[in-house]
Structures are given as structure tokens and as C-alpha cells.
Amino acid sequence: MKLAVIGTHGVGKTTLSLALAAEANKRGRNACHIGEVVRGSPFEINENNSADGAYWIVSTQIRMELEAKARGYQDIICDRSSIDPMIYMSVVGGEYDVGLFSSWYNLALSWLHTYDMIVLMKSDNHISIKPDGVRSTDKKFRDLINDEFIKFIETLDSEIFSNKILNYQEFLNDSYPDCERRDEDDYIDIMNKFYSLEKK
Numbered sequence: 001m002k003l004a005v006i007g008t009h010g011v012g013k014t015t016l017s018l019a020l021a022a023e024a025n026k027r028g029r030n031a032c033h034i035g036e037v038v039r040g041s042p043f044e045i046n047e048n049n050s051a052d053g054a055y056w057i058v059s060t061q062i063r064m065e066l067e068a069k070a071r072g073y074q075d076i077i078c079d080r081s082s083i084d085p086m087i088y089m090s091v092v093g094g095e096y097d098v099g100l101f102s103s104w105y106n107l108a109l110s111w112l113h114t115y116d117m118i119v120l121m122k123s124d125n126h127i128s129i130k131p132d133g134v135r136s137t138d139k140k141f142r143d144l145i146n147d148e149f150i151k152f153i154e155t156l157d158s159e160i161f162s163n164k165i166l167n168y169q170e171f172l173n174d175s176y177p178d179c180e181r182r183d184e185d186d187y188i189d190i191m192n193k194f195y196s197l198e199k200k
Contacts, residue, residue: 051096
């Protein structure tokens with residue numbers, strides 16, 4: 001099975017995806033974690049992202065997921081998905097071949113069907129972005145990306161993706177409306193839902 005955590009930067013995707021992979025392994029599953037491939041990009045990223053950079057990220061993301069599948073992992077937990085770089089490009093813009101970009105976008109969109117669950121994490125204006133030398137620390141840019149992810153999710157075919165999309169913040173509010181919760185409870189509940197989608 002395969003799960004991707006998506007959304008803008010600086011919202012806790014890496015922490016969550018690592019924790020979900022750890023939870024899967026605790027359950028005796030043979031699980032792997034695929035980190036943010038953008039960190040190895042030879043192209044500029046963030047506000048200076050380019051179409052070529054986006055194509056590199058999409059192709060590398062898909063290649064790493066296929067390699068993990070070939071190695072026989074039961075569960076593949078991804079920090080981001082194939083569509084993330086295209087969402088960033090829709091905000092950054094710039095000059096590029098429209099036809100070529102459309103082909104890559106359609107590939108990234110089609111690849112979303114290979115994920116059993118997609119967890120969307122939204123930005124929280126109260127949380128600052130810690131400088132790490134890679135991610136943009138511009139809150140306005142982060143929020144623009146966040147809004148674009150939300151709009152994108154709303155365009156997806158509800159009949160196909162209704163059971164695949166999990167809005168992280170809404171899921172927590174529904175699960176723990178009036179009581180204290182531990183992070184470990186979040187991870188357990190998300191993975192319970194994830195495994196409930198497994199084809200019998």
C-alpha cells in the first residue's frame with residue numbers, strides 16, 4: 001500500500017510521514033519512507049522553481065516509488081507526492097512550453113491514482129517556518145501554496161478520491177473534538193484508516 005503526505009512547506013509533513021512509517025513498522029509491516037526528493041534537486045526551488053525543476057522532481061518521485069515497490073515493501077510512505085511540484089509551479093509561474101508542461105502535469109495527476117491514501121496538511125499561521133537552508137521562510141509564499149493545494153483538492157473527482165483524501169486537521173477535530181490527544185494517537189488512527197482501505 002502507498003500513502004502520500006502533501007501540502008505546503010513548513011507544516012509538519014516530514015514529521016508526520018516519518019511517524020506513520022514508524023507506526024507501520026511497529027505493526028510488523030515492511031514499510032519504507034521516501035523523503036522529500038526536492039532536497040536533491042539540481043535546479044532552483046521555492047520561489048525560483050522552474051518547469052525543468054518540476055519535471056525533475058516528478059520523475060524522481062515516481063522513480064523512487066517504483067524502486068521501493070520493486071524492493072517488495074508492503075507499505076510506502078511518501079513525504080510529498082507526484083503532484084506537489086506542479087502545484088508549486090502553478091503559483092510560481094514563469095516561461096515554459098505549455099504543451100510539454102501539460103503532458104507532465106497530466107502524468108503527475110494520473111500518478112495520484114496509485115496512492116491508497118493522500119493526507120493533506122494545511123498551514124497554520126501561528127507556526128513559523130524554521131530556517132533549514134532549503135525551504136523558503138516567506139510566510140506569504142507558504143500561504144499561497146497552501147491555498148493552491150486546497151483549490152486543487154476541491155477539483156478532484158469526488159467519486160474516485162473521496163475515500164483516498166484525508167484532511168489532517170479535520171480528521172483530528174473529528175477524532176478528538178473535546179479532549180486531549182497525544183501525537184501517537186493521531187498516527188495510530190491514521191494508519192487504522194489507511195489499512196481499512198487495503199483491498200481484501
